[in-house]
Amino acid sequence: MTTDALAGLKVLDLSWVVAGPLIGRTLADFGATVVRVESSVRVETARLMQPFHGGVQDKEGSALFGNCNAGKLGLTLDLKSEEGQQVVRDLVAWADVVVESFSPGQLRKWGLDYETLRAGKPDLVMLSTSIAGQHGPWSTLAGFGNVGSSLSGFQHLVGYEDRLPMGTFGPYTDYVGPRLALVTLLAALENRRRTGEGAYIDVSQVEAGIYFLSPQVAQFGYDGTIAERQGNRDQQYAPHGVFGCRQVDGKDRFVAVVARDTAEWRALARAMSRPDLADRADLATVEGRRAAQDEIESAVAAWTSGLAATEVERVLQSAGVPAHLAVTSDDYPADSQLGHRGHLVELPHPRHGTTWVEGPRYALSETPGRPRGAAPTLGQHNEMVLTEILGYDAERVAVLTEGGILR
Structure with a gap:
C-alpha cells in the first residue's frame, strides 16, 4: 500500500x-x-x-x-x-x-x-x-x-x-x-x-x-581562467556537437552527437563509413581529437546532412554512440521515454x-x-x-x- x-x-x-x-x-x-x-x-x-x-x-x-x-x-x-x-x-x-x-x-x-x-x-x-x-x-x-x-x-x-x-x-x-x-x-x-x-x-x-557553474568558478579561483563561449563543444569530449540533418517537410532538423571515449569515437567513424578516421593514430586520444575538431566536425556534418535526424539517431545508438535528435515542441508529446x-x-x-x-x-x-x-x-x-x-x-x-x- x-x-x-x-x-x-x-x-x-x-x-x-x-x-x-x-x-x-x-x-x-x-x-x-x-x-x-x-x-x-x-x-x-x-x-x-x-x-x-x-x-x-x-x-x-x-x-x-x-x-x-x-x-x-x-x-x-x-x-x-x-x-x-x-x-x-x-x-x-x-x-x-x-x-x-x-x-x-x-x-x-x-x-x-x-x-x-x-x-x-x-x-x-x-x-x-x-x-x-x-x-x-x-x-x-x-x-x-x-x-x-x-x-x-x-x-x-x-x-x-x-x-x-x-x-x-x-x-x-x-x-x-x-x-x-x-x-x-x-x-x-x-x-x-x-x-x-x-x-x-x-x-x-x-x-x-x-x-551550476561550479567548475568554471573553481578553475578561475585556481588559475585565473575566465570561461568563454565555445558553441556546442565540450572541454572533455570530442567530438561533441549538434549537427544539421536532411530537412523533413521543409523544416530543418538537428541531432546531438558525442563520443566520450576512443571506443565511441571509432564506432562513430565506422558508422559514417570513415575507417580512415577510425584508424588514425592521432585521433586515438581525446587530446588529438580536440586538436582536430574542425576536421572531425566537418566530417560528421557532411554525413548527417544527407540523412534524416531520426535515422542518424537510430544508426548511432545501435552502434553504441550517444546521439539524439534535437526535439521540437511537435516531437515532445510523442517522445517514447x-x-x-x-x-x-x-x-x-x-x-x-x-x-x-x-x-x-x-x-x-x-x-x-x-x-x-x-x-x-x-x-x-x-x-x-x-x-x-x-x-x-x-x-x-x-x-x-x-x-x-x-x-
Whole structure:
C-alpha cells in the first residue's frame, strides 16, 4: 500500500510566476495541501504568458501557469488591505510552511515578514525566493530568471566564440533555483521534526545559478581562467556537437552527437563509413581529437546532412554512440521515454474540459507523486479555504466578499 510522502503538510504559497510556484507544485504532487494566494486585480504574470489553450490569451488558459500550480487550492485576496493581511495571518497560523517571492522588503511593509510571523509561530518554516536574495546591494533588483541567468554568468557563456552571447533559453534560474530550494526546505522540515525549531530560508536565484557553474568558478579561483563561449563543444569530449540533418517537410532538423571515449569515437567513424578516421593514430586520444575538431566536425556534418535526424539517431545508438535528435515542441508529446515515465498527465479543467501538465520530476517507489488536479481558476476555492480550513462563518465570508477583499 502506497502513501503520500508529504501527507498532512500544510503550505501557504504566496509566490508567483515560476521560481516560487514550482516549489509548491512539487509539495502538492507528493500530498501536501497547498493554498495559493493571488489577486484577480493584479493578475499573476504567469497567467498572461503563453502557450494558451487554443492559442488565445486567457488568464484561465495559460499552460505555464497551469503547469506551475497544478494540485493547489486557489484563494484570491487583496493583500494591500488590512482585512486581507489578517486572512494571511490566519493562514500562517494554519500552515507549516510559507513560500513567498515578493520583492524583498514588501512583506515587512505589510507586517507579514518572517520575524513578525514567527513571534506567534516559532516553528514556522518560511522560504523566500528572489533574484539576488533578501540582503545586499543587488537585493532590490527586479526581474525574472533571464536577469538571474545574466548575473550568474550563463548569458555570457552560451553561444559561439566568434559571435555575441546567445544566452540560455528562457528564465533559466527560474528552473534551477526551485530544485535547490526544495531540498533545503525538506531539510528544514526534517530538522523541525527532530528539534521543533522553525527556519527561514533565503534563496538567491543568482547563487543557485552560480552553483551550476561550479567548475568554471573553481578553475578561475585556481588559475585565473575566465570561461568563454565555445558553441556546442565540450572541454572533455570530442567530438561533441549538434549537427544539421536532411530537412523533413521543409523544416530543418538537428541531432546531438558525442563520443566520450576512443571506443565511441571509432564506432562513430565506422558508422559514417570513415575507417580512415577510425584508424588514425592521432585521433586515438581525446587530446588529438580536440586538436582536430574542425576536421572531425566537418566530417560528421557532411554525413548527417544527407540523412534524416531520426535515422542518424537510430544508426548511432545501435552502434553504441550517444546521439539524439534535437526535439521540437511537435516531437515532445510523442517522445517514447517521456511517455514510458508518464511525464505528461491529462487532467480535467473547469474551463477547458481537459488540460495537460508535466508529472513529478521524481519517481519514488513507495510514495509516488502525481498532480492532484488542474491549477485553480481565480478564486475557485475561496469558500472552501475560508470555511473548511480557517473555520470562518458565513457572515465573516460575506463581509470579506462585500468589502472587495476576496478579489
